[in-house]
Every structure is written in C-alpha cells, then in structure tokens.
Amino acid sequence: MKNRIISIIEKALGKILATGQMGDIAIPAIELETTRDPVHGDYATNIAMILSSRLKTNPRQVAKMICDQLPEDGEVIAKVEIAGPGFINFFIRDEVWHAALEKVDREGVHYGYSDTGKGQRVQVEFVSANPTGPLHIGHARGAVVGDVLANILQATGYQVSREYYINDAGNQMFNLGRSVLYRYYEILGREIVFPESCYQGDYILDIAREIIEKEGRIYLERSEDEVIPYFTDYAAAIILAGIKEDLSQFGVVFDLYFSERALYKDDGVAVILRELEQEGHIYREEGTSWFRTTAFGDEKDRVVVRQNGEPTYFAADIAYHKNKYERGFSWVIDIWGADHHGYLPRMSAGIQALGYRADALKIVLVQLVSLLRGGKPVGMSTRSGEFVTLREVVDEVGKDAARYNFLMRRTDSPLDFDLELAKEQTNENPVYYVQYAHARIASILRLAADRGFVVPSYGEVNLSLLTMPEELTLMKALTRFPEIVAGAANALEPHRLTFFLNDLASLFHSYYNKCKVISEDDSLTRARIFLMKILLIVLKNNLKLLGVSAPDKM
C-alpha cells in the first residue's frame, strides 16, 4: 500500500523535473508516514517541505505543483489535500481497505508472517542460568523475551534456533557440589559449620537426602576432593532437569542445551586461544594471557588465562561464540541481564578478532525485575535461598499473566512485577483485557452460529455495508499487523506486539459497545461476522507470537 503511493509520488516528481520547473535537483527518498489523526488522511508525506528548503521556495507552492501532477484515476486514492505547513495528505478509498481483508482471510494463521529473513539461520541464546539452583523471577523475563523474539523472527522468515548455554565448568559448580556434600555430612550426623559461601536453599538438602537414600553413607569415608565432582554432577543433573521442567511449564522450550564443558573437550578452548595468539590478538605478560580487545574498541585488554593457568569465562565465551558461527548461524542474538552490559564491548571485540562482523552478534539487554507483593518488595538472593522461583510465580499467577506482564515494557526498562496484581482477574490486569476481547468475539460467533449464520469468506460478503467509522478504523488497524511484526523483529522489541494487541482490543471493545454484530439485517450481519472473523485471526496470531493463550471462553 505504502509503496504504491510512494511510486505515484515519484512519477509525479519525475514529470515536474522533466518540465524543468524545479531546476536540476536530485529527488530525495520519499517518506510516507501513517497519520495519527484521520483528519490528515491515511498517509502523509513531507516531501514538499524538504524540496522547498532546498529550492528556497514556499512549501505549499511545491506541494501544489506535485498535486497537480498526481493522476486522477481514483483507483487507490480518494482525495489529496495540502495541509499545514506543506504536508500532502492522502485519503485512501474505502474499497482498498476492504480488499486488504482478503489477504487476512486467505492467509489465516499465517497472516502477519513474512519472508524478510529469507531463511537465514539465527540463533537466540537466552536464560543460560548456572545449574546451581532453580530459576527465579529474574530469569523469567529473559526467558519470555528470548522466546518471543525467537517467535517473531521465525514469523519474519528466519530459521531460528533457541539455545541455553550451561555454565557447568566453573568454580560455582564446585561450590554447588561442596554445598550438597556438607549437607550430606550434616544429615548423617557429622558436625560441620555450613559455610556462608555455600548455597543455602532447601533444594540442596533435598538433593543430599536423595543421595543418602540411594547410596547411603559410603561418601563419608572418602576425601572431599575425591567426592565433590560426583556430588556436583549429581546435583547439576537434578537441578537442570528441574529448570527444563519449569521452563516448559512457562511455555519455553529450547532446541539445544549447550554445555560449557563441551568446549574444553579435546583442549578446544586452548586451541582457539593459540590460534588467536598466532594472529596477534593475544599476548602474555608475567604468565597471564591477555586478549587485545582494545584493538576493537574495548576500554582495556582482558585476561583470558590467569597466572594459575585457568582460562577465564571470557575465554570460554569466545570459544562458544566461534562454535556458534561455525555451526552456520549468520546471526547470533544473546539475551543478557542488563547488569552484564559491561561485558558487551569485550564480547564484540572477541567475535571481531575471530573475523566476524560486529553486527553478526546482537546483544539484547534485559533490565532488572523488582518483585512485589501488594506493592511491597519481596527480597531475593540465590545464595541465602530467599527467592521466589519461576515455578512459584507460574503456579501462582499462571503462565499467560506472567508472560504478558513481562512483555508490557521495553526490555531495557526496569519492570515491577506485582504478584497480587498479576493474579487478579480484574481490569487492573491487561492480559485479561486482551483475552476478554478474544473470548467475546468467539462468543458472538457462537451466537451467530446458533442463529444459523455460517462464518463467511471474503467473496461472500458485501463489505461496503460496513460504513461506521469504527469499522473502517478497525480494518486499517488489522492491515497494519504485518508491519508491526516486521518492526518488532527489526528492532528486536517484543513489547510492540503487546501494545498493538492492546490497541486492537480497545478498538474492538469500543465498537462492540456501539453497535451489534448480529442484527435483523442479514447481509449487514454477515459482513460484520466476517470482520469479527478477521479480527479474531489477528488477535489469535498475535497472542500466539507472545505465547499467550487465546481463550474462546473465560
């Protein structure tokens, strides 16, 4: 639609240039925007104002020249107006909007999808929490954002893979094993002081009990160093299984769980470091290996191997990202907590040193969540074991409300999550507003069916009967859905979908209160049923991208 009008404008400009009235200037890119106020038509362009500033003439005069050259066939454009300082406003014929609904009807569950991604392989890595304890509310936001971004990218034609990176090779894993072992000692009666640095949560006790149940006291005899790796693996396996289970309850499923340990197999990390050293990206100083990240814009160089020979997380991350690209992903998206933002320049430097373009890695920072209950903050700390788990939140407020609440803000804006509010099934809770619209429409269609109406297809209704301003507004909004999805994908901003959804629901509720879909007039009723059918499709497709259910009754 937009492009059609732009090309019409271009043609008009071409004619003017040919007459030489404007002298010899280049035509700038024509920008056509959708207007805010219907008084300004459907689309507007500022081209006359831009040209006039170059020509040093009156913008309205330039606009007049352009308008005079616009064709008058009236196939698409109903009216053109010059307004304000020199805008050219385009009014689109109603029939054009009617015709646009055909596409929605035809594409159905695929409406809104596009192929702009052209099948490029994209990896979205998210959550990636250490398997040292259950996921908590802070992880939940990242989980939803990653999941929905993946959905959106899929909808825009990318081939998407969801991945969870398991940091299972570091110090805190050792600490996990030690925590379980000490609880094991404790339960079996050995007197110990449980260190503060260890994980305090009850789940540690549960794991220790399970080991005792299955294997008894046999580990009491052996040395800590000998036993801890076993305890670590045992605990990590149980915790990871729990994480997977919690995520799946939350509607998040990964294609791959990638273990950090796999990177160290066959000396993998060391090999990559040697390669980078040969290429001059790494240098040594007093036994420490440094990555020259400053060469790629980082503020200082970073350690990759410590004096004791132990590689840093950064070293593993470089190896991991190399691995990602070697698996054929042309584009990699990492979802990080915003508190890691300081890590961004070195990661970018890392992949550039590996020879990949800086824009092959996109990092989405997700801001902190403050958990509230009835307006009061709920404390959280993994170590101390005082936290609200993802599982508890999902059990309490439900998957739909939880997901929707995390999607109501830009990802880079901090978010308050109030358990009481999210649980309330009232108008305080936006997810119900949208779901209610869906259920209401479904209910209308049920009633229509009872009255003997069959839901019609595009060719079976006369849409010119839909003359209410609300109906036209609704149609225009519905045809914007593909743009919204594409925009959300392009900007990696999932919240745009929730705002659009809210707008649609609002348009519908307003329309619903103004007139009745089912009336005495059969052909009008059929046209309106068709409009409701189309609206239902868009609501459902949008909700699906968010991973939120679209109930027919509630």
Added chain:
RNA sequence: GGGCGAUUAGCUCAGAUGGAUAGAGCGUUGGCCUCCGAAGCCAAAGGCCCUGGGUUCGAGUCCCAGAUCGCCCA
C-alpha cells in the same frame, strides 16, 4: 573517578526512520446493562516531555553541557 541506561499526567509507562492539537492503563469525578459476555464502554479533569544551549522549515525524538536516579567497572 570512568562507562552504560534512564528522566513524559498524581502513580506505572508507550511514543517506529525528526512532523500537524502529546498517548494509554491505574487513580479521581460523572454517566452507560429489559439489548450479541459490565473482565466492557463513554465523558471530564490532569503536562515548562528534568534544566540550559545547539542543529533546521519543524525537536519529547538528533548533538553538547549540567542535574538527579539506577546499574557496571576500578
């Protein structure tokens, strides 16, 4: 001390590549169910878009400086 982000209605927040009279929810006030689902709708009140400069036909949006808040780093 350095870096990143934020600052828009009483509160929580949207404002896509700079556009015409600044948007929503909550809260407040007042209306709307004999009528397809009131988990809804309509209306009103409420704003030096943090401050000061700059860029230009035009700035909530872009640039610079400052203030305040949050986070990261030494």
